[in-house]
Amino acid sequence: MALLDVEGLRGGYGTTEVLHGVNLRVPSGCTVLLLGANGAGKTTLLKTIAGSLAPSAGQIRLHDAPIERWKAHRRTRAGICLIPEGRGIFRALSVRENIAMQVKGRGVDAALELAASYFPVLGKRANQAAGTMSGGEQQMLALAHALVTNPELVMADELSLGLAPVIVDEILDALKRMRDEGRALLLVEQYVERALELADYVYILHKGEVVFVGEPAQCASGEVFHRYLGSAA
């Protein structure tokens, strides 16, 4: 039984359909890498799974329970966490308040400690407005949103976009650590080679349909990328 099971998912924006029947499985504790060219529907797929967008057809099941009609916050509480593209933080709130969004009362200190164990800099900046931190620090805070509620499935949309290579290392290390702790990951990532090292399975999305499912080893030659993405990644 898979943790997340997506079947025949259709959806998009208003009358524009972006996803034309996507099937995808994320087994418990596994890391799935989602690849595809611009406009393939990667972000749309993640947002539809998280509940920010409503699907027009198809099923999304979490532990075999259909969740496609749930609102986003209920899915999050059930253990699905999406770190959206861009900076997924509340800029006007302090770091501590950002963390406090998900935990109440005395839990905040413990949660902040946990976040600081991954990213020490967050502990130092606890009372600073999140919007005043550097881009990398903001992205660490976004990732901390995923840490503190201990979700079963973490979806990350282009976490490393626009960050310095050193910061990217730190972010990817954190993802690796989350995977090693037994969480399932569903990643959209531009550093394909680095992400392949983490992945158990690879899905390639093309024009709203899954065109390739396989293991990272099958992608090693680059032939797969050439065929489906039109370039040697």
Added chain:
Amino acid sequence: MRDYLPFIVIGLTTGSVYALAAMGLVVTYTTSGVFNFAHGAVGMVATFVFYSLRENAGVPTVLAMAIAVLVVGPVIGIVIDRVLLRRLHGAPPSSYVVVSLGLLVALQAFIIVLYGPATRPVAAIFSQSTFRMPGVNVGYDQAIIVAIAAAAGIGLMMFFRKNHLGVQTRAVVENPELTELVGSDAARITTFSWMLGCSFAALSGVLLAPLLGVDAVILTLLVIQAFGAAAVGRLVSLPLTYAGALGLGIVASVATKFVARHPSLAGIPTSLPFIVLFVVLVLSPKGSFAEVTTTVARRVRYARHNGHHLPVRTGGGLLAIAAVLPFFLSGSHLLTATSTLAFVLIFASLSLVVGLSRQVSLCHAVFVVFGATTLSHLQQWNVPFLPALLLAGLMLVPVGALVAIPAIRLSGLFLALATFGFGVLAQNLIFSTDFAFGRRAVVELHRPELLGISLHGDRAYYFFVLAIVALGVATIEVVRITRLGRLLRALADSPTAMESIGINPTASRVLVFCLSAFLAAIAGGLLGTLTKVVNPASFDFFQSLLWITVLVTAGAATLGGSVLAAVLLVSAPVVFSGGTFLEWQPVAFGVAAMLLAQAPNGLVGLFVLPDFHRLASRSSWRLGSRRAAERTVSAERTLSKAVA
């Protein structure tokens, strides 16, 4: 200084009440992006419930207060959020303004139907005995009100800083989608903030009742004090809003002592919030008032046939009806018909702003009044009628520009606010001066003789009005199809896109606003000459709000809507005799405007003929379509079988 201390104490008390109202307004505005023009009306309803429970049902004061503040206020908040606003999601900002205006008009009119317009005195809530402070006696009631407001203010600020729900509320303000993603129910948080804001409105209304009495109009205008204070806080900052409200209260109170010696300035203290609002808007650089809004670009639904050609058939048909009508009418009905005509011009000019430019102007009645008074003054100076009418209109063009320029450059909401402010300001300060009504509070106009034809007779004057209105309406229809009309429609869609192709959005908007003011003033001149006497009560600023709801109800996008609006407002009461209809009329318009705010063209838009072109072009209707071809084939087969 000692002389002023009592006034400062009074000012602190009223300022504290304003602070409660203003903070409630800021809470709902920042969390939902909807500026609630009906904020005062919500407090007013809760205050009337408090009054009825206490005076009529004999409920103890504390319990009545608790019910009003903790039950009635929040319940209204839930209704506003869940019933009125949620279905608007994605609508343009002007729709939100219209809905809250509709609520204001409906609530105020409804309470007047139930309780009547007279002010009712309210017994004090707290002890009125005084204690001695250095240099001044302070009432316990005053001290308690100041303490309540201060506690509520500090509590609110602590809530947003320390409380889990408060932090979540701030998060929703910034990014509702992300709030959902981190596991908080954004919709519930928004509803809660509406409950909180409306509860503050209720509290301020109840505290104000012993000072002013319960009066549907006065309490509804509580929102005005809140506007001024909230403007000091740029509509988003709670501490600045609180300080602004106290400052307003004190300055207004001290000013009453000053103006006691100068009767001509008597309107100043009550107008102070608007002077502040207006000054803040004028002095604010572009971008300093970030409009909090949750509206997302979504396809705005447009009325079909909106402004691509002149409505020759509709216009001609209506003109023909209008031309034969006076031969069937006489006496008061003929006067009503003439008045309806003038209102067609008023609504048509308003539709330029509301329907075409998608901005909301809340001082249209002022333009109408000034049109009438200016014409009266010009008549006294023996200016011939037609040039005088034209001049009366032209005089209002710079006034319109003066009101519109500072606000339009900010955004749609601020034009509504500034015009609202200007409307009340003009009524309080300018109506009593010689520019308008003067000391006698009335102006007289007489009907002229043109080209040897006397317009003293009602029928002759009817045709004169018809000619002018037809000319005005034709001008408006021509504007709709010219480049200016296209620009305005495009601007309503995307100001950014227009700027990117090198068009200054402010210029065209101000231009159309001035044209609208010009035509409204002409209509005012015609109406004044019809009734021959105009006084300040003829068109108070509430009319401006009512007209918006009427126009939106009837349809703001086309000529048919303006005509229907005039008929509904002016002619309908003639058919239904008796006062009940007149009382309920504004309630109906308020409710209808809330329901129709998002309809493409109000009632007129609902009753259009089916689009025969589109129906005809559907394949199944067309001769030679596939289905017809199949039928032919099967018929041939049957035939060939039969032959075989």
